[in-house]
Amino acid sequence: xxxxxxxxxxxxxxxxxxxxxxxxxxxxxxxxxxxxxxxxxxxxxxxxxxxxxxxxxxxxxxxxxxxxxxxxxxxxxxxxxxxxxxxxxxxxxxxxxxxxxxxxxxxxxxxxxxxxxxxxxxxxxxxxxxxxxxxxxxxxxxxxxx
Numbered sequence: 001x002x003x004x005x006x007x008x009x010x011x012x013x014x015x016x017x018x019x020x021x022x023x024x025x026x027x028x029x030x031x032x033x034x035x036x037x038x039x040x041x042x043x044x045x046x047x048x049x050x051x052x053x054x055x056x057x058x059x060x061x062x063x064x065x066x067x068x069x070x071x072x073x074x075x076x077x078x079x080x081x082x083x084x085x086x087x088x089x090x091x092x093x094x095x096x097x098x099x100x101x102x103x104x105x106x107x108x109x110x111x112x113x114x115x116x117x118x119x120x121x122x123x124x125x126x127x128x129x130x131x132x133x134x135x136x137x138x139x140x141x142x143x144x145x146x
Contacts, residue, residue: 035102036055037054037057038057039058039077040080052106056076056112058101059100060074060098061075061082064097071087072088073085084112085103085112087105087114089117094119095119102117104118
């Protein structure tokens with residue numbers, strides 16, 4: 001076997017090993033690639049939430065925000081289902097009822113325990129998944145999301 005053939009075999013084996021490692025990493029992270037889940041997906045148990053840190057996205061339900069000092073209780077809805085959320089800390093300035101929100105945290109006893117709350121950044125922005133969910137439930141009142 002010549003040096004060129006041996007070098008070619010090592011290069012091919014190296015590329016094969018890198019490709020296999022990349023495929024394994026991507027398959028392991030497949031469910032974590034989703035930006036957020038809707039309340040319907042979580043309530044219908046389409047998402048394994050046990051012991052996992054997930055993101056919940058939707059609209060803050062009208063009349064659901066209750067502040068008790070630094071503790072805030074509110075509901076996130078996609079029009080079909082609502083999920084109660086508890087957050088301790090400072091809310092973003094854009095946070096208010098009827099606006100889009102993405103929360104990050106864990107499920108516990110039917111309540112989403114949020115560790116972070118992100119409010120939408122623009123009057124015309126709505127996540128595509130939330131808009132589709134609102135259309136399916138018949139609560140959509142706007143243009144196609146951008």
